[in-house]
Structure formats: C-alpha cells, structure tokens
Amino acid sequence: MILPSDDDSRKPGDDEPPWGGQPGDPKRPHKGDDASPADDDEDDDDEDDDDDEEFDDSILFQDDEPDAATFGPDMAAEGSGIKAPAPPGWREELREELDECIDELAEIEDPSQDFDPPDPPDLFTFYGELAALRNELRRAFRRSAETAEKFGGALQSLAAHATDSPASLPVALALISLADRISDIPSNTPLSSALEAALTAAGISRVPTTGLPFDPATMTMVGTSPAPEGTAQGTVLSESSQGFRNRDGLLRPASVTVAA
Known part of the structure; x- marks a missing residue:
C-alpha cells in the first residue's frame, strides 16, 4: 500500500492529476514550464488559424440543389452548386448605362458664377x-x-x-x-x-336675314361662302350687321354673307 506524501493534497480514492505526473507534482501548463498566459493565447490563435485553413467552404453546398423558384428552371436543371443569376454580358450593359448617365450629366450646363437665384415670392x-x-x-x-x-x-x-x-x-x-x-x-x-x-x-323692327334668300332691297352682301350640303345658293348664311326698318321704310340694310 502506497501512502500519500505530505505534498499530495489528494485524498484516498481521487483520480490521477489531469496533467499527468506523480502525485504531489506541482500543476504545470500544457506547453512547457516556461509558458505564459500570452503564449497560451498565441497558441490558441495558431490553432484557430490552422482550423480556418483546413476548413473547406465547399462542403456547405455539396448537398444543396438549386431552387427553381430562386434561380430559374434552367439553372436548377444544370446541377448542384450556387451559380450567378446574372445573364451573360451584364457588365457591358451596366457600363453602357453608366456611360449614358455620364453623358446626360455632361449636357447639363453649370450655373454661372453671376447666377442670382430669384427671390422667394412675397x-x-x-x-x-x-x-x-x-x-x-x-x-x-x-x-x-x-x-x-x-x-x-x-x-x-x-x-x-x-x-x-x-x-x-x-x-x-x-x-x-x-x-x-x-x-x-x-x-x-x-x-x-x-x-x-x-x-x-x-x-322699329329688325330685318330677318339668316336662312332666308338674299333680298337686295333690305340686305347688303359683304361676302360669299361655299354652300353647305342641302343649302340652296343665294341663301343668307350669316349676318355681320343687323338691319332695321320702321313703318316708313328701311332705316339700315343688313350686312350678310350669302351661299355661293
């Protein structure tokens, strides 16, 4: 039977120290006796970098199939893997649109230095x-x-x-x-x-004219116009000045336009 030493803080039935060694040995770091906490952090960073280098992101899409609703039926039928949904030549089209926009901006004249904006309305x-x-x-x-x-x-x-x-x-x-x-x-x-x-x-009464045959006794013809369909020649089409007469006779003849 092995009796515990004075330096061993374990009790009967305890497991071996997690860092190995004989009972009673002082606790030591994993990376050597002289390793500091900063060294431990650097070692952890190195391990993380190694993990990043070894990680292959292609495994994320190994089992994914393209969705026809998202990428279209053509791309979904080509196979697995994420593909760009942009059509061929999209860079050239984008460049042409940008050139057109720049040309339109170039056509806009810059205001002169003497430009004085109008005062706001009072x-x-x-x-x-x-x-x-x-x-x-x-x-x-x-x-x-x-x-x-x-x-x-x-x-x-x-x-x-x-x-x-x-x-x-x-x-x-x-x-x-x-x-x-x-x-x-x-x-x-x-x-x-x-x-x-x-x-x-x-x-005093007015001389009726419009729609009646031309009467030289009470009217003066000031112009002619082509006769509309269904209108006889010599019919008064319009009146430019009214005519008046009284019981004694004509006071003023009417000025009219007659259908020719």
Missing part, C-alpha cells in the same frame, strides 16, 4: 394685391349694375310715353346705335329687354 404682398383687386372688381360691377339699371329705367320711360306714330328719324337712329353697342349682352338681361321694348314702342 405671399403677404400677393394676397394684399389680390384683396385690393377683388374690392375694385366689386366696385366696378356695382357701378355697371347701377348704370344699367338707370339706363333700363330711361328706356322703359321712353317706351311708356311712345305714341302710335313712328319716332322721328334722329330718335330711331339713336336707338339703332344703342342696339349695336349692347348687341353682345345676353337677351335675358333687363337692359336688353328694356331696349327691345323701346324699339317696339318707336315702331
């Missing part, structure tokens, strides 16, 4: 001018409405005092001139209605 001044314009338009429309109302009242008064006898020639010509000035006003306005009442009271 919205406060803009809205102030807009409000002033709105007020001015309101005043103009109000004045126009007041003038038309007064003028319509005068025409209604003239029509009310008219007699069965036709108006004098100066009055008739004045009404015709007034009708020419307000001919662009819609017929449903009070002013136009009052003018029509005054013309009727003075015994």
Whole structure:
C-alpha cells in the first residue's frame, strides 16, 4: 500500500492529476514550464488559424440543389452548386448605362458664377394685391349694375310715353346705335329687354336675314361662302350687321354673307 506524501493534497480514492505526473507534482501548463498566459493565447490563435485553413467552404453546398423558384428552371436543371443569376454580358450593359448617365450629366450646363437665384415670392404682398383687386372688381360691377339699371329705367320711360306714330328719324337712329353697342349682352338681361321694348314702342323692327334668300332691297352682301350640303345658293348664311326698318321704310340694310 502506497501512502500519500505530505505534498499530495489528494485524498484516498481521487483520480490521477489531469496533467499527468506523480502525485504531489506541482500543476504545470500544457506547453512547457516556461509558458505564459500570452503564449497560451498565441497558441490558441495558431490553432484557430490552422482550423480556418483546413476548413473547406465547399462542403456547405455539396448537398444543396438549386431552387427553381430562386434561380430559374434552367439553372436548377444544370446541377448542384450556387451559380450567378446574372445573364451573360451584364457588365457591358451596366457600363453602357453608366456611360449614358455620364453623358446626360455632361449636357447639363453649370450655373454661372453671376447666377442670382430669384427671390422667394412675397405671399403677404400677393394676397394684399389680390384683396385690393377683388374690392375694385366689386366696385366696378356695382357701378355697371347701377348704370344699367338707370339706363333700363330711361328706356322703359321712353317706351311708356311712345305714341302710335313712328319716332322721328334722329330718335330711331339713336336707338339703332344703342342696339349695336349692347348687341353682345345676353337677351335675358333687363337692359336688353328694356331696349327691345323701346324699339317696339318707336315702331322699329329688325330685318330677318339668316336662312332666308338674299333680298337686295333690305340686305347688303359683304361676302360669299361655299354652300353647305342641302343649302340652296343665294341663301343668307350669316349676318355681320343687323338691319332695321320702321313703318316708313328701311332705316339700315343688313350686312350678310350669302351661299355661293
């Protein structure tokens, strides 16, 4: 029976020291008595490098088959291994696109040194001018409405005092001139209605022209135009100036365009 020495801290039944040697030997590092912790780290790094050098990444793809949904049916049918999904000549196409982009950038002119960007708009001044314009338009429309109302009242008064006898020639010509000035006003306005009442009271009527045969007694031909389909020659196509007449006869002939 071997008795433990004084330097052996083991108890009966303990295993041998993991570093080998006789019982009681001091604990020592794996790489020699003089190895330091830094040396141990360097040895570990060397072992890791050796493991990296020996690792073959090809084993990652040895058993993988290309997925038709990812790489397409053509590549999936060629066999195992990861292949580039880019088509042939993609580098040349990419280079051509980059050259085109560079050419487009070269066409853009650089701003000169004297370029002075415009000042930002002054919205406060803009809205102030807009409000002033709105007020001015309101005043103009109000004045126009007041003038038309007064003028319509005068025409209604003239029509009310008219007699069965036709108006004098100066009055008739004045009404015709007034009708020419307000001919662009819609017929449903009070002013136009009052003018029509005054013309009727003075015994003045318009000469009908459009769609009727040309009548040299009441019309003046100022132009001709090709006759549309279904329109007879000599038919009045349009009227450039209205004609008027009273009970005594023609006051002014109408200026018309006739179908040729």
